[in-house]
Amino acid sequence: MPERKIELKDILILFDRESGISIFPNLRGYDDPVSDVEWVLERNPSSKGFILRPIVCDGRYGLWIGEFTGYGNEVTRHEETYDREASRISRLIMKYSSHEITERKLIEMLSIDALKRRLKSDIIRGFKYYTCPRERFYQSCGEVGRIYRELKGRYGKGRRISYSSIADEIAEMVRCEDVVVCPLKAPNAFERIHNFDRALKSRGIGGIKFVKPGIIEIL
Incomplete structure (x- = not known):
């Protein structure tokens, strides 16, 4: 042959x-x-x-x-x-x-x-990426929209919630297995919230607002 x-x-x-x-x-x-x-x-x-x-x-x-x-x-x-x-x-x-x-x-x-x-x-x-590429996280990551919808369905808009508890929920809700270091699982709770807020606003689908120290609203 x-x-x-x-x-x-x-x-x-x-x-x-x-x-x-x-x-x-x-x-x-x-x-x-x-x-x-x-x-x-x-x-x-x-x-x-x-x-x-x-x-x-x-x-x-x-x-x-x-x-x-x-x-x-x-x-x-x-x-x-x-x-x-x-x-x-x-x-x-x-x-x-x-x-x-x-x-x-x-x-x-x-x-x-x-x-x-x-x-x-x-x-x-x-x-797997080591760190999620910026463009991917802010524009095409499916986790951002899914987690936002679940949180909004659970808490609604305008309800005041402890930011640390929401940060913990976000980290637990991430299912993505395509990266080693995910911005939504950052070690610091404030950084997790900040990353989530920026990703939401970059897509124009919502956001997270600090209304007083330690308390947030889902927009």
């Missing part, structure tokens, strides 16, 4: 749990996906995350997905996928490579949440 011939495209996208997304176009490597990633990691210090690389095998577009840690710049595991969504994402990356779409558009379409929904990858589904 002839050996499969995999064509590696000359672009890598690195998702690091601390520094976010980095794109490496025009890569001229070793024609080996693991060696290429480790070469990139040696020159670009990273913490922990994964790499996406478009590949083609027997005319099918797919993705090579590799997991890495910053310790020794090693690829700890990797996988290939050629299903429909992987093919679409692979072709999307190649559109960026050929300047058909902008970097901003590519990054918007390759959010971690979108990748987890679209790809059947244990590597991607196990990925």
